[in-house]
Each structure stands twice: as structure tokens, then as C-alpha cells.
Amino acid sequence: MRRFFLWFLLIQGVLFTIEMQRVVQENVIEPFTASLAWISSTLMKVFDDSVQAQGVIIRSLDHPFAVKIAAGCNGVEATIILFAAILAFPATWKHKALGFLLGFLAIHVANLARIITLFYIGQWNEEVFEWAHLYIWQALILLDVIIVWLLWVRKIPAPTAVAAQA
Amino acid sequence: MSQTSDNNPVGRFVLKVLVWLPLAFLVWYMLAGPLLWPMRPLLDFGFGSLSQLVDHVRLVHGQFIFETTLEVKAPDGRTGLAVVEVNALKYTYNLPLLVALLYAASDKYFTFTRLAAIYLLLLPFQIWGVSFDFLSQLVFHAGPDVARQVGIEGLGRELVALGYQFGYLMLPPISAAAIWFLLNRDFVLELLGMPPDGEDR
Numbered sequence: 397m398r399r400f401f402l403w404f405l406l407i408q409g410v411l412f413t414i415e416m417q418r419v420v421q422e423n424v425i426e427p428f429t430a431s432l433a434w435i436s437s438t439l440m441k442v443f444d445d446s447v448q449a450q451g452v453i454i455r456s457l458d459h460p461f462a463v464k465i466a467a468g469c470n471g472v473e474a475t476i477i478l479f480a481a482i483l484a485f486p487a488t489w490k491h492k493a494l495g496f497l498l499g500f501l502a503i504h505v506a507n508l509a510r511i512i513t514l515f516y517i518g519q520w521n522e523e524v525f526e527w528a529h530l531y532i533w534q535a536l537i538l539l540d541v542i543i544v545w546l547l548w549v550r551k552i553p554a555p556t557a558v559a560a561q562a
Numbered sequence: 563m564s565q566t567s568d569n570n571p572v573g574r575f576v577l578k579v580l581v582w583l584p585l586a587f588l589v590w591y592m593l594a595g596p597l598l599w600p601m602r603p604l605l606d607f608g609f610g611s612l613s614q615l616v617d618h619v620r621l622v623h624g625q626f627i628f629e630t631t632l633e634v635k636a637p638d639g640r641t642g643l644a645v646v647e648v649n650a651l652k653y654t655y656n657l658p659l660l661v662a663l664l665y666a667a668s669d670k671y672f673t674f675t676r677l678a679a680i681y682l683l684l685l686p687f688q689i690w691g692v693s694f695d696f697l698s699q700l701v702f703h704a705g706p707d708v709a710r711q712v713g714i715e716g717l718g719r720e721l722v723a724l725g726y727q728f729g730y731l732m733l734p735p736i737s738a739a740a741i742w743f744l745l746n747r748d749f750v751l752e753l754l755g756m757p758p759d760g761e762d763r
Contacts, residue, residue, distance in 0.1 A: 397747055405740070412732055416724055473731045477739070531587065531655040538659065538735040539579060546572050549754045 403484035411476045426452070429470040432504075436465075436511045447515075454515055461519045463511070469529075471507035474537045475500060481545045487552045495548040499541075506540045571753050578666035586658035586665070594624045597657065597681070598650050601689060602626065608693065615700070615712065617643070624651045628696055632711045634704070644708050646699045653691025653729065656684055656738040663742040667749045680741070687737040691729035698726035 414420055429452045437449035446458040455462035467473075482495040510533045518525040590597065602621050609616035609628065620627040628646040635641050660680060664671040671677070700712050701722050714722055743750055751757065 397751075401740070401743065405736075408732070408736065412728060413724065416727055467727065468731045474735070477732075477735065530649075530652055531658075534655060534735065535583060535587075535659045535662075538739060539576065539583075541735075542663075542739060543572065543576055546575075546750075546753050550572065554756075 400484050404480050407483050408476055408480035411480060412473070415472060415476060425470070425472060429465050432470055432508070432511065433465050436508055439508065440512055440515065456519060459519050463515050463518060465511060469511065471503050471537065474503050474541050478503060478541045478544060482548065485549060491552045499544045499548065502544045503537070503540060506537060510537065575666050575753060579662050582662035582665045583658070586661045590658040594651060595621070598624065598654065601650065601685070601692065604689060605692065609696070624649065626650050626692060632700070632708050634708055644700070644704050646696055646704070648692050648695045650692050653695070653734060654688045656687065656734040657681065660684065660738040660741055663738065664745065667742070667746045683741050684737055687733045691733055694722065694725040694729045697722050
């Protein structure tokens with residue numbers, strides 16, 4: 397467990413530093429964030445015609461309100477934490493890949509819920525929006541990461557079995 | 563019903579976290595002033611006595627107000643001293659989060675001593691966040707005159723940017739998750755369906 401923990405800290409630090417590089421931001425993070433804005437607005441348009449996405453900004457055509465999906469709101473850091481926890485844990489690459497895929501989906505489904513709820517909370521009450529944005533959803537997304545990781549570890553074979561397969 | 567929850571320790575744990583989380587957030591917000599207070603003299607010492615960047619640090623409604631010694635020029639030619647505000651709550655929400663995670667794991671944390679220890683464990687991470695927020699505002703947002711007086715250039719600017727992003731985006735959740743994990747190794751092993759002495763994992 398100690399080794400897992402140290403690897404986890406190292407990997408998340410490395411992944412975060414890579415994420416912060418300008419070339420990664422421009423070529424990966426910003427297009428990905430724009431795609432989140434597009435998916436969120438497409439989902440909202442099912443029940444709300446007044447939503448429009450432009451780049452990383454989602455705006456309401458009925459109310460003078462818009463949200464910009466910025467760093468911390470695109471789920472990338474939560475994904476890094478989960479990926480680091482999966483990478484650091486002893487498992488086969490097949491199981492790790494499955495964990496990445498399902499974990500990525502779980503985090504970003506929750507994150508789409510965060511973006512959509514914040515969009516409507518912000519139109520309703522600015523103070524509640526600040527709370528939900530800065531504290532509540534941050535905590536819930538981390539909880540999501542912890543749940544996914546715990547469930548993943550419970551589903552994969554024990555490390556001795558992993559060693560036997562290798 | 564009880565048999566179902568016994569077979570699902572992760573679900574039971576998550577439910578307990580969801581019960582504790584709103585309560586922990588409420589208490590944290592109501593006690594924000596006293597909880598942030600110990601950070602003030604530490605920031606005052608670090609940025610005042612040690613680096614001479616700050617004349618005084620005040621705490622007002624969850625915001626640290628840094629009254630700096632750095633001169634700024636207004637467009638009309640008058641000069642004054644730069645004042646920087648930092649929302650400390652952005653860096654301290656890991657406290658209610660960790661408390662909820664710990665209370666969901668075990669009732670042994672229901673003591674004042676342990677709560678105080680948890681608070682102290684998180685304090686360095688919180689100070690990191692507030693400090694780099696302050697520095698990044700000086701270096702990147704207060705104008706070139708202020709940035710020049712701070713004297714952080716080249717690689718130093720990159721490190722301030724990275725330190726700020728890390729302190730804002732990663733440290734609050736990482737610190738809460740890591741301390742929860744370290745304090746509850748046996749409980750985590752139980753959630754993972756492993757024996758308490760599972761050192762090899």
C-alpha cells in the first residue's frame with residue numbers, strides 16, 4: 397500500500413505538469429473542453445431551446461447569463477487523479493485499460509451533470525452558484541473518483557493472480 | 563435490508579459520506595472565521611517579516627486581504643500600495659470533505675483532539691493554495707510595475723503559475739483523499755475486500 401501511495405503521488409504530479417504545458421492545453425485540453433460545452437448544450441437543448449454553445453462558453457438566449465468551462469470544471473484533474481490511482485495499483489494492463497475507460501465515462505457523466513446543473517443554478521441564484529461551483533461539486537466529483545476506484549479494485553483479480561499471469 | 567448493506571460496504575460508505583457532507587460543509591462555513599484565523603499570522607510572518615512583500619494581512623468574511631508594500635500608479639499619476647484579496651474558502655473546502663470521509667469511515671474521529679489533528683494536517687496544503695493565489699495575482703494580474711517589484715522572473719513565473727494551478731485544482735482534493743487513505747488503511751482494505759495486513763497490494 398505504501399508503494400501504491402508513493403507511485404500515486406508521483407504519477408498525478410507528472411500528469412498534472414504535462415496537462416499544464418501550453419502545447420497540451422492548446423491541442424488537447426481546450427478542444428476537449430469545447431467538446432464538453434457542445435455536448436452539455438446539446439443535452440440541454442432537448443428540453444431548453446434557449447441554450448447556445450460557443451467554444452468553451454455556454455449561454456442562455458433568454459437570460460443575460462453564460463458560463464465558461466474553465467480549468468477545474470472540465471473534469472480533467474479528476475481524471476488525472478483516477479488515472480494515477482489506477483496506474484499505481486498492481487493490475488494487468490487489460491484491467492487498467494478497462495478502469496481508464498469506465499472511470500473516464502463515470503467522471504465525465506458526473507461532470508456533465510455538474511455543468512448542466514451549474515448553468516441553471518447560476519440563472520437562479522448567484523450565491524448558491526458560487527457554493528455549488530467552488531465547493532459542493534468539487535467534493536462530489538472527488539467522491540465519484542473514490543467510488544470508481546474502490547469499485548474497480550474490488551472487481552479486478554488480487555495482485556497475486558496478476559503476478560501469476562505476468 | 564441490513565444484509566444488503568453488509569454485502570455492499572462501498573455503497574454504505576458512500577451513503578454515510580453523503581449524509582455527513584452537507585453537515586460538515588454547514589459547520590465549516592459557519593466557523594470559517596475561527597478556522598481561518600490561525601493561517602493569518604503564518605501568512606503575515608511569511609510574506610511580511612520574511613519577504614517584506616506585505617505590510618499586514620487581514621481576514622474579512624473568508625477573504626484574506628494582503629496590504630502589500632508594493633507601489634502602484636493610478637492612471638491619473640497618483641501612487642498607492644497594492645492590495646490583494648484571496649478567497650481562502652477555495653483552498654480550505656478539503657476540511658469538510660475530509661471530515662465527511664473520515665466520519666463515514668469510523669466513529670473514532672468524533673473527538674476534538676482528532677479533529678484538531680485533521681485540521682493541522684490540512685493546514686500546510688491550505689497555506690500553499692492561499693500563498694500561490696496571492697503570488698500569482700501579484701506576478702500576473704497586478705500589472706508590470708508590481709510584478710517588477712516582486713522580482714519573480716523567468717522560471718520563477720512558471721513555478722508560480724504551476725504552484726497556483728496545483729494549489730487550486732489538485733491539492734484540495736488530493737490532500738483530503740490522501741489523508742483519508744493514510745488514516746484509514748485498514749478500512750480501505752476492508753472496502754477493497756482485502757485482509758488488514760495486505761501490505762503487498
